[in-house]
Amino acid sequence: MQVLRAMKSTSVSTQKDRAESREGNQAGKREQTKLANRAAILEAGRQIFAELGYEGTTVRDIIRRTELASGTFYNYFKSKEEVFHALHDDGVARFKPLLRAARESAGQDFQAFMITAFEAYFNFLMNDQSVDREMAAMPEWTRVRFDTPESLALFDELKADIIAFATEFKLDHVDPELLTASCVGIAQEIGDRLLRGRIKDIPAAARFAAYFVLGGSQRVQSEMQA
Amino acid sequence: MQVLRAMKSTSVSTQKDRAESREGNQAGKREQTKLANRAAILEAGRQIFAELGYEGTTVRDIIRRTELASGTFYNYFKSKEEVFHALHDDGVARFKPLLRAARESAGQDFQAFMITAFEAYFNFLMNDQSVDREMAAMPEWTRVRFDTPESLALFDELKADIIAFATEFKLDHVDPELLTASCVGIAQEIGDRLLRGRIKDIPAAARFAAYFVLGGSQRVQSEMQA
DNA sequence: TACGATGTTGACGCGCTGTCAGCTTTTCGC
DNA sequence: GCGAAAAGCTGACAGCGCGTCAACATCGTA
Secondary structure, eight states, X not given: OOTTGGGOOOOOOOHHHHHHHHHTTOXXXXXXXXXXHHHHHHHHHHHHHHHHHHHHOOHHHHHHTSSSOHHHHHHHXXXXXXXXXXXXXXXXXXXXXXXXXXHHHHTTOHHHHHHHHHHHHHHHHHHSOOHHHHHHHSOOSEEEEEOOHHHHHHHHHHXXXXXXXXXXXXXXXXXXXXXXXXXXXXXXXXXXXXXXXXXXXXXXXXXXXXXXXXXXXXXXXXXXXO | OOTTGGGXXXXXXXHHHHXXXXXXXOOOHHHHHHHHHHHHXXXXXXXXXXXHHHHHOOHHHHHHTSSSOHHXXXXXXXXXXXXXXXXXXXXXXXXXXXXXXHHHHHTTOHHHHHHHHHHHHHHHHHHSOOHHHHHHHSOOSEEEEEOOHHHHHHHHHHXXXXXXXXXXXXXXXXXXXXXXXXXXXHHHHHHHHHHTTSOOXXXXXXXXXXXXXXXXXXXXXXHHHX
């Protein structure tokens, strides 16, 4: 059963009407169904992943929470992995503007950028309804981590920001690759502890991380040029 | 077929002999077989995980690389996850003494401890024949991460070391939880890039990480007490 | 040697995977 | 509107991995 069946249109629009409205921005019924099905699968996936964990969920679990037949799943995704990646990328896309806002509000202030960026990330982690959040909070020993092209693009953006500030502040002996890696590692590890409740105070954690990175960069600069 | 079958003993030792030698340190045949079977499964697992990745391997793949029947697997492990955890824990156990050596050779020198510890970790990652190494080097988007009790114990040990140094150096405003998390995050993220060849110079990376942590801690201390 | 105890074996029932022939719904030209 | 073609949904199916277990083999012991 396609998910649009329940809301089958009662309109009596002519074919011409439909053609015209499609030229506007109303999509054809076929298009609508495809969007709705995809969305239904994604939403079901989000729920099931949160309930059963990545390893524990099967394509069948996802499709069962849907009104679709099992075969239909494969018209939209190749595997549960692809569903998860799509959900993950959604999260990345939602976070990206927050990082940009941090950069713009900080101007030339490296410290302000770092504090804002870390705090934005930690708040995002704790509040956004992303797949990753509930799954990371599960007390599993075997966890899953995703490096989609989307994530990697985000890291590259961060790296560009970091290079800009490093240039500005004459940190010419600080390898940007290592610096970015450190920022990402710190954010991930502290974020993980926030999600598990081992750490509570988000602003304090953000300040810690920011000062840590600032002090760390300067120390590396002075040691490496010596 | 049990793996000892091929090397069935030709000894004519009496029952008394066997009992006595068992009281020494020769194990009984039963015991030997169990050890050999377990070792065979672990070794097969190591190979298969490296070839197919964590997600890609099945219990059947592991047992097929062995002379054992499928049912036998479950006398030793509950799942492939347990096999992986055992392999992972082996790695942790091999690394632990290296961390201790770093602590002892450093004496009261925090900087020396950090440099030695990071370098030991990076060298270990790149050279030790651990499951994690080959798997991390695979160009997958979906990766797996393990927090076994064994790993967590290692982190706790590291945290204790860090607390000791932090006390020594009057870093009383630096949250040890956050500091440990940062060290672990930096080590993991830089280690990951080493494994993927994005970073090459191990000693340089170790110095970077060490100076970064030192400078970061001091900066946090001065900012937080202000 | 004989007899429990211990451990191994592989076939089995179950559930998941990805596919595909058949069917339903939508689109579109007339 | 109508009818044919295109699009896409459906669920049964073959293949395979899972964990179990009754039957069997081997070991330990007296």
